[in-house]
Amino acid sequence: MNTPLAHAVEEAGVTALAPVLSVSGLAKSYDGRVILQSLTFALSERQSTALIGANGSGKSTLLKCLVRLTEPTAGRIDMLGQDVRALGPNELRRFRAQVGIVWQRHNLVPRISALSNVVHGVQARMSGPRSWFQALAPATVRAEAMSCLERVGLADRAMTRVDSLSGGQQQRVAIARMLMQRPAFILADEPDASLDPQTGEEVMALLLGLVRQDGLSLLMISHRLEHTLRFSDRILGLTQGRITLDQPTALANVTDLRRFFEHPETP
Amino acid sequence: MTAMPIPPPPRFRPLRLLNYLVLLLVLGLIISSLAATAPPLDKVWRGVMRLFSPSGLFTQMFPPDFSRIVPISWKLLETLQMAVAGCFLGLILAVPFAILATDRLSPHPVVRLGARAIIALFRTVPDLVWAIIFIIIVGLGPAAGVLAIMVDKIGFAGRFFAEAMEESDPGPQDAMRAIGASKLGMIVSAVFPACLPSFTATSLFALEKSVRGSAALGLVGAGGIGVELKVAFDLFNYDEALAIILMMLALVIAVEQGSGWIRRKLI
Numbered sequence: 001m002n003t004p005l006a007h008a009v010e011e012a013g014v015t016a017l018a019p020v021l022s023v024s025g026l027a028k029s030y031d032g033r034v035i036l037q038s039l040t041f042a043l044s045e046r047q048s049t050a051l052i053g054a055n056g057s058g059k060s061t062l063l064k065c066l067v068r069l070t071e072p073t074a075g076r077i078d079m080l081g082q083d084v085r086a087l088g089p090n091e092l093r094r095f096r097a098q099v100g101i102v103w104q105r106h107n108l109v110p111r112i113s114a115l116s117n118v119v120h121g122v123q124a125r126m127s128g129p130r131s132w133f134q135a136l137a138p139a140t141v142r143a144e145a146m147s148c149l150e151r152v153g154l155a156d157r158a159m160t161r162v163d164s165l166s167g168g169q170q171q172r173v174a175i176a177r178m179l180m181q182r183p184a185f186i187l188a189d190e191p192d193a194s195l196d197p198q199t200g201e202e203v204m205a206l207l208l209g210l211v212r213q214d215g216l217s218l219l220m221i222s223h224r225l226e227h228t229l230r231f232s233d234r235i236l237g238l239t240q241g242r243i244t245l246d247q248p249t250a251l252a253n254v255t256d257l258r259r260f261f262e263h264p265e266t267p
Numbered sequence: 268m269t270a271m272p273i274p275p276p277p278r279f280r281p282l283r284l285l286n287y288l289v290l291l292l293v294l295g296l297i298i299s300s301l302a303a304t305a306p307p308l309d310k311v312w313r314g315v316m317r318l319f320s321p322s323g324l325f326t327q328m329f330p331p332d333f334s335r336i337v338p339i340s341w342k343l344l345e346t347l348q349m350a351v352a353g354c355f356l357g358l359i360l361a362v363p364f365a366i367l368a369t370d371r372l373s374p375h376p377v378v379r380l381g382a383r384a385i386i387a388l389f390r391t392v393p394d395l396v397w398a399i400i401f402i403i404i405v406g407l408g409p410a411a412g413v414l415a416i417m418v419d420k421i422g423f424a425g426r427f428f429a430e431a432m433e434e435s436d437p438g439p440q441d442a443m444r445a446i447g448a449s450k451l452g453m454i455v456s457a458v459f460p461a462c463l464p465s466f467t468a469t470s471l472f473a474l475e476k477s478v479r480g481s482a483a484l485g486l487v488g489a490g491g492i493g494v495e496l497k498v499a500f501d502l503f504n505y506d507e508a509l510a511i512i513l514m515m516l517a518l519v520i521a522v523e524q525g526s527g528w529i530r531r532k533l534i
């Protein structure tokens with residue numbers, strides 16, 4: 001596995017890669033209250049980027065704006081070669097299908113099996129009754145769902161109801177469902193937040209593995225300094241809706257970072 | 268501790284003039300209503316005494332006459348069939364109405380308002396009135412009863428289905444939307460499983476209500492055992508009327524017990 005440092009050096013040397021995500025002048029306000037203001041940054045492919053910042057600094061809002069789960073107020077977003085803000089409703093659906101999201105809460109559908117939940121991921125590219133539950137799914141879809149579960153180490157729990165799994169297992173099922181989407185880009189909003197330290201670390205390692213082995217791009221929010229340092233190639237720091245830090249993880253200064261994990265700064 | 272303890276607040280807030288006015292209004296409404304409609308006690312007493320006199324209703328009812336138990340049983344079966352058929356159709360049709368009436372799932376606020384209005388109308392007009400309307404449309408007999416029960420159940424279940432979906436956790440639904448699932452896919456695979464226990468409970472209550480309701484529908488000619496009851500009363504066969512009432516009671520209790528048992532098993 002590449003070390004973060006090797007990646008940073010590589011990035012410094014090779015600038016040819018087109019950015020997989022580029023954001024310029026992105027702004028968001030809720031009822032006149034400014035949450036994000038003129039954010040500009042670009043991420044290159046096959047990288048893990050950590051987004052850090054105090055509570056309420058606008059991290060989740062930024063993630064949601066990227067796939068227009070909330071509509072940005074201004075700015076331009078280019079992601080996976082598409083002008084995101086110009087997409088019509090159907091194009092937006094197809095675009096979202098390519099972006100896997102891991103939420104802080106797993107957001108699985110209760111009362112049904114892990115396998116059915118993973119099969120739901122296929123709704124990114126097919127619809128109709130055969131994508132609704134594992135029992136109705138085509139053999140190829142079921143097989144792919146099983147291999148996604150295997151990837152997160154839960155193949156043996158395929159038929160267990162998700163609400164009877166542990167928090168860490170549920171988060172892994174959510175990651176398996178996201179893999180079922182065959183995403184090109186992963187957004188993760190504090191995937192480690194509700195997990196104990198070791199389980200959280202496993203989940204983060206799983207996500208980083210997708211970047212290193214499968215060449216996906218990852219933008220993740222974490223409230224843990226150790227995770228930020230260990231599982232990212234690059235760090236973006238947000239303070240009151242502005243980017244106040246943007247550097248390769250290998251070059252990051254721990255005392256600099258620490259202030260992003262402490263109290264919200266007073267203006 | 269030197270600080271003065273903070274005294275607890277007064278038990279009751281002082282009443283304002285407006286509160287007094289509202290209170291007076293409510294009291295006035297209750298008293299005037301009682302005065303206008305409540306039967307005088309002596310009249311009630313005389314009526315009750317007459318029931319038990321040698322030629323009175325109660326005396327003539329005993330012992331119940333089960334001599335026509337076979338034809339009555341067939342009518343009772345028809346009553347149950349009307350209830351089951353009407354309830355089934357009503358529950359199926361209640362689902363789309365409920366979806367249109369649910370905040371998060373309705374395509375447009377105007378559609379939602381319309382759906383709510385229809386559900387409220389179906390629920391507000393009593394099933395006996397629906398039966399009379401459907402007798403005009405399809406003529407006397409069980410078909411009119413089935414339609415009346417169906418409409419009544421759309422009103423009943425539509426409201427509770429919508430309420431259950433309104434209260435369901437939005438997290439899994441948003442996650443499905445973010446995957447790029449179609450609306451139908453999202454509803455069937457994320458909303459329905461979460462609402463299943465509540466849907467089941469509502470359906471069982473709807474069935475109980477249908478059975479109780481369908482027993483009365485015959486009184487206006489919409490099929491079922493009510494016809495038998497009406498005829499028995501019209502011909503002063505009070506002992507047979509009691510037999511019919513007892514059999515209706517047995518059916519209702521059996522259905523209520525059965526559905527209560529299922530409800531406990533499922534939830």
Ligand SMILES: Nc1ncnc2c1ncn2[C@@H]1O[C@H](COP(=O)(O)OP(=O)(O)OP(=O)(O)O)[C@@H](O)[C@H]1O
Nearest residue numbers: 030031035053054055056057058059060061062223
């Ligand atoms: N739907 C909304 N309507 C109004 N204000 C909102 C909404 N969502 C978020 N906000 C506000 O936007 C600000 C940023 O919220 P956001 O959730 O993006 O912060 P965050 O950086 O993710 O914080 P945390 O670390 O607590 O998750 C907060 O002040 C919040 O109150």
Ligand SMILES: [Mg+2]
Nearest residue numbers: 059060061189
């Ligand atoms: Mg957040």
